[in-house]
Amino acid sequence: MYAQMVKTDADRVKSLDEMDPQERAFQQRIDAGEKIEPKEWMPEPYRKTLVRQISQHAHSEVVGQLPEGNWITRAPTLERKAILLAKVQDEAGHGLYLYCAAETLGVSRDDLYEQLLAGRAKYSSIFNYPTLSWADIGAIGWLVDGAAIMNQVQLQKTSYGPYSRAMIRICKEESFHQRQGYDIMMKLCAGTAEQKAMAQDAIDRWWWPSLMMFGPSDDASVHSVQSMAWKIKILSNDELRQRFVDQTVPQAEFIGLKVPDPDLKWNEKRQSYDFGEVDWDEFFQVLAGNGPCNRERMASRTRAWEDGAWFREALTAHADKAAKRKATAPIAAE
Amino acid sequence: MTAITVKSGDPLLEFLLRMGDNSLVLGHRLSEWCGHTPVLEEDIAIANVSLDLVGQTQLWLGFAGEVEGKGHSADNLAYLRDAGGFRNFLLVEQPNGSYGQTLMRQFLFDAWHYYMLRRLEHSSDRRIAEIAEKAVKEVTYHLERSVDLVIRLGDGTQESHALMQEALELLWPYTGQMFDADGFDEVAVKAGIMPDPAEIRPDWDAQVTRTLRAATLEIPQEAFSHKVAARSIHTEHLGYILADMQFLQRAYPGATW
Numbered sequence: 001m002y003a004q005m006v007k008t009d010a011d012r013v014k015s016l017d018e019m020d021p022q023e024r025a026f027q028q029r030i031d032a033g034e035k036i037e038p039k040e041w042m043p044e045p046y047r048k049t050l051v052r053q054i055s056q057h058a059h060s061e062v063v064g065q066l067p068e069g070n071w072i073t074r075a076p077t078l079e080r081k082a083i084l085l086a087k088v089q090d091e092a093g094h095g096l097y098l099y100c101a102a103e104t105l106g107v108s109r110d111d112l113y114e115q116l117l118a119g120r121a122k123y124s125s126i127f128n129y130p131t132l133s134w135a136d137i138g139a140i141g142w143l144v145d146g147a148a149i150m151n152q153v154q155l156q157k158t159s160y161g162p163y164s165r166a167m168i169r170i171c172k173e174e175s176f177h178q179r180q181g182y183d184i185m186m187k188l189c190a191g192t193a194e195q196k197a198m199a200q201d202a203i204d205r206w207w208w209p210s211l212m213m214f215g216p217s218d219d220a221s222v223h224s225v226q227s228m229a230w231k232i233k234i235l236s237n238d239e240l241r242q243r244f245v246d247q248t249v250p251q252a253e254f255i256g257l258k259v260p261d262p263d264l265k266w267n268e269k270r271q272s273y274d275f276g277e278v279d280w281d282e283f284f285q286v287l288a289g290n291g292p293c294n295r296e297r298m299a300s301r302t303r304a305w306e307d308g309a310w311f312r313e314a315l316t317a318h319a320d321k322a323a324k325r326k327a328t329a330p331i332a333a334e
Numbered sequence: 335m336t337a338i339t340v341k342s343g344d345p346l347l348e349f350l351l352r353m354g355d356n357s358l359v360l361g362h363r364l365s366e367w368c369g370h371t372p373v374l375e376e377d378i379a380i381a382n383v384s385l386d387l388v389g390q391t392q393l394w395l396g397f398a399g400e401v402e403g404k405g406h407s408a409d410n411l412a413y414l415r416d417a418g419g420f421r422n423f424l425l426v427e428q429p430n431g432s433y434g435q436t437l438m439r440q441f442l443f444d445a446w447h448y449y450m451l452r453r454l455e456h457s458s459d460r461r462i463a464e465i466a467e468k469a470v471k472e473v474t475y476h477l478e479r480s481v482d483l484v485i486r487l488g489d490g491t492q493e494s495h496a497l498m499q500e501a502l503e504l505l506w507p508y509t510g511q512m513f514d515a516d517g518f519d520e521v522a523v524k525a526g527i528m529p530d531p532a533e534i535r536p537d538w539d540a541q542v543t544r545t546l547r548a549a550t551l552e553i554p555q556e557a558f559s560h561k562v563a564a565r566s567i568h569t570e571h572l573g574y575i576l577a578d579m580q581f582l583q584r585a586y587p588g589a590t591w
Contacts (some may be wrong), residue, residue: 049459065369065377074367076582076591078358081365088368096374134582134591158397183591192589218350226479278419300370310497311433314490321489 002124002148004059004215005287006053007234009045010226030231035161042256046230051105053232055112055244058098059123062116063124063297067131068140069115076134083180084137085159090173097169101162125283126213128291135202136189137193141181143210149174150244151214155239159231165295183250187257196256203252204260212283214241245273336412336587338401340534345521347401347422349528352419352565354394355422358412359572362579363430372433379479386472393465401522413583417572419564421507425508428574431501433492434487438501440543441480441566446512448477449537450529458526481545488549495550502546503554510559512538 016024023043029076037041065088072088075081099109115121126144131137152174155167188199214237218224227233234241245264252259263276285291342348364384370375395408425443430436450474454466487494513535515523522528555576562568583589 062374069369071366073362073578074412076589078388078392080384081410082392082591085365085368085381085385085388086389089378089385091375092374092381093367094376099374121374187591191591192572194586195589256416266544304351304370304372308376310491311372311376311487314487314494317488320492 002151002213003053003056003122004062004124004213005122006049006056006223006227007228008049008223010222012222013143013226013229025231029231029332030159031045035164036158036159036199037161038250045226046232047105049227049230050232051102051112051225053103054098054102055107055115056122056124058095058102058112059116059121060127061098063093063123063127065091066297066300067127067129068137069291070131071134071137074134075137078224087177087180090177094170094173097166101160101166102164109201113305117298117305119289119298122287125286126209126289127210128286128294129205129291132205133198133202135185135198136206138181138184138199138293139206141179142176142185142251143181144213145174145177145181146248147210147213148175148245149178150240150247154234154240157231163232163247172198185254187214187258198278199255200257203257207260208282210287211241211244211278212286214238216280216283222295242272243310244284245275249273255295335556336414337416337419338406338410339419340398340406340411340415341519344401345525346520346527347398348518349522350394350398350401350462352379352421353410354391354398354411354459355420355483356426356443356447357387358392359422359575360389360440361385361391361425362575363426363428363438364440367433367436368428377443378438383476386469386476390465390469390472393468396460408582413580415574418566420568420572420576422568422572423508423511424560424562424569425505425511427569427575428505428508429571431504432497434497435501435504437483437487439482439505440476440497441484442505442509442542443512443539444477444480445541445545446509446534448473449534449541453529453534457528462527477541481541484545484551485549488551496550499551502551504557506554506556507558507560511562514561518536522573548581 014023016027020025022041025038026042026046036046068084068091069088069195071086074079075084082240099112102112103109112121126147131140149171150234152171156164156171158164158167185199185202186325216237218237224233224236228236249264259278261272265274268276286294289295340347340351344352363383364380364387367377367380368384369377371380381576391412392408399406399408399411423443425439430438430439445489448470451470456468457463457466484498488498491493505549512529515531519531523530543553582589
């Protein structure tokens with residue numbers, strides 16, 4: 001999940017009776033499964049919550065290029081390099097459509113981006129962990145993209161039209177990402193003892209941070225209940241996490257990897273896995289900026305932005321000159 | 335696997351390695367930018383160009399492996415040769431520098447690459463003609479993009495103009511090598527495999543002059559051009575590219591990925 005903790009500004013969720021007629025009509029449309037489109041009226045807290053959620057998601061895509069980009073130049077074959085390049089390129093593309101979706105809510109991409117660089121906007125905690133071996137690229141595709149898909153599949157049904165359409169497109173690409181990640185892991189597990197150890201080490205380090213991607217338990221959270229009433233969010237964090245564990249454990253077993261959770265056990269009655277508690281202290285530390293790579297990630301993004309200022313300014317200056325030339329051309333020709 | 339040395343001798347093989355190594359090394363250099371360019375659209379565009387070049391590498395080096403006849407795949411040739419075995423131009427191994435320097439390097443190479451591939455579409459070797467036909471579609475776009483950006487950045491702000499002029503001066507002495515022919519080339523030209531490199535020069539000159547004029551940049555008057563005794567001689571930069579690129583294949587010899 002790329003938006004882990006989205007505030008809604010709500011103290012509690014209003015009932016239909018408490019709403020004014022406009023808001024009630026809006027809620028009834030959502031309840032009927034209609035999509036809300038950019039020019040239509042929407043309550044201000046709905047708009048703000050969406051901006052937060054979509055921009056967190058966009059920032060996650062953009063920061064998410066870095067840990068995988070770290071291995072592009074070291075990819076072990078030409079094919080792996082091409083696949084990884086294409087994947088990181090897709091992430092930049094996802095960032096782009098999501099910023100565009102956010103822009104339909106009356107904010108600008110540059111403003112959102114500045115908030116990220118200023119440390120005022122969140123992005124997924126997962127990208128603050130380092131990629132230390134090639135197997136980490138497999139683990140990210142398999143676990144991180146797998147967790148992201150779990151969340152994004154349900155968001156295809158989200159109530160805001162542009163967000164829902166962006167999700168439909170993104171999900172198609174993400175499922176390719178997950179398959180390529182699992183394929184890397186399969187190859188490693190079928191390889192030499194050193195390669196298999198590399199794969200096990202990767203799942204050992206990425207398993208728990210992947211479970212953290214769904215955010216803390218939110219069953220009792222007013223923000224979550226409000227987001228669900230608006231159909232900005234469809235399932236709770238715990239439901240999604242459970243689905244992810246149930247889907248992923250058999251995949252790990254299939255290739256002979258051990259999930260690093262001593263409490264993991266199949267529960268016959270629930271037809272689901274019981275699993276251990278996530279280290280939430282670590283999660284909150286990473287969110288607060290104290291993960292292993294928070295500073296490097298932000299420094300990389302800031303450096304790219306600042307070093308590229310001359311480039312962006314030059315393109316604008318050239319466009320202005322070209323427009324001026326065009327405007328004066330008929331006069332000069334007379 | 336230990337390092338592979340591909341013995342010189344066959345002009346066709348030599349030609350294929352030269353084409354493949356140019357795409358490989360430049361594709362690698364561009365991939366270093368992934369996620370670090372000045373704006374998201376550029377992250378996407380530069381990854382596209384890099385991807386095209388990696389794909390072309392697979393075709394050229396794949397064919398080279400077949401011609402060599404020792405069972406070497408494109409990956410073997412890319413990941414197991416040492417620097418002295420690489421035949422790429424010095425231009426493509428030059429460091430990325432600023433984004434402007436990267437784009438200038440790209441433009442100077444694209445202009446050569448485009449006119450080279452256009453001629454290779456008529457190569458006497460059918461397989462080369464087919465690869466060229468596929469690659470030229472991609473490289474037409476590469477050239478359009480690099481021409482457009484060089485013009486916009488040259489004729490942008492004072493700062494961007496100065497930066498692009500500086501990049502041009504820095505890279506210019508590496509461009510002459512693209513038109514030099516050696517004994518291998520002469521045989522390959524006679525066999526109709528490839529055009530005479532010198533024949534590409536007038537088209538390249540015209541393209542470069544046209545673009546730089548529109549970009550308000552000045553063509554360096556410096557006639558100096560880096561000359562090397564053989565294509566196996568490189569700048570210091572190539573060794574580091576290979577240390578990075580070949581790391582996994584070297585650390586885990588014989589593993590499949």
